[in-house]
Amino acid sequence: GAGVSQSPRYKVAKRGQDVALRCDPISGHVSLFWYQQALGQGPEFLTYFQNEAQLDKSGLPSDRFFAERPEGSVSTLKIQRTQQEDSAVYLCASSPTENYGYTFGSGTRLTVV
């Protein structure tokens, strides 16, 4: 597709439920990033992939958060046993190598009730 696609657009989860958020990057983009944006805040870095390799996961807030990109294209961010503080918009971005042309998706708004 022409842009970065994220699904679902909205997700309501009961506390304790597991969720999976999907990101389809722009075809051919090597780098893929996940960010968390709490209400009224700037995006916070979660994790970064180059092809299928997860090069940096320093921003993942706990071991309940897990991300994968097994074939170097689509990525999934999984949150286990969701808690209210996980409520946020989760943004995905992709970029070709070395020109810093990050393109962001529209995000998934997660609400934990």
Add this chain to the structure above:
Amino acid sequence: AQSVTQLDSQVPVFEEAPVELRCNYSSSVSVYLFWYVQYPNQGLQLLLKYLSGSTLVKGINGFEAEFNKSQTSFHLRKPSVHISDTAEYFCAGIFHNTDKLIFGTGTRLQVFP
């Protein structure tokens, strides 16, 4: 620590007036700088970026920014704003030897008729 600071959380301005949104970065290493705009319930759209070369960078929608190394600033300017410029604006940086964007907390630009 490497960081990006946006001191103004909100900037109100009348239509057709000039505006400046302030951004400062905190690092002694080389940095690439970006401005993004976020409209309600949408992802981040790149306005402009500074990687190297001329310190005055022109972007989309009539915006421009100037990289000032001595003042560690990258302020965003527009000579005449429109109602449609009402949005959240984020300054972000990529610091030497990393690939991840670090965002400021954002500035809400509110344009009044």
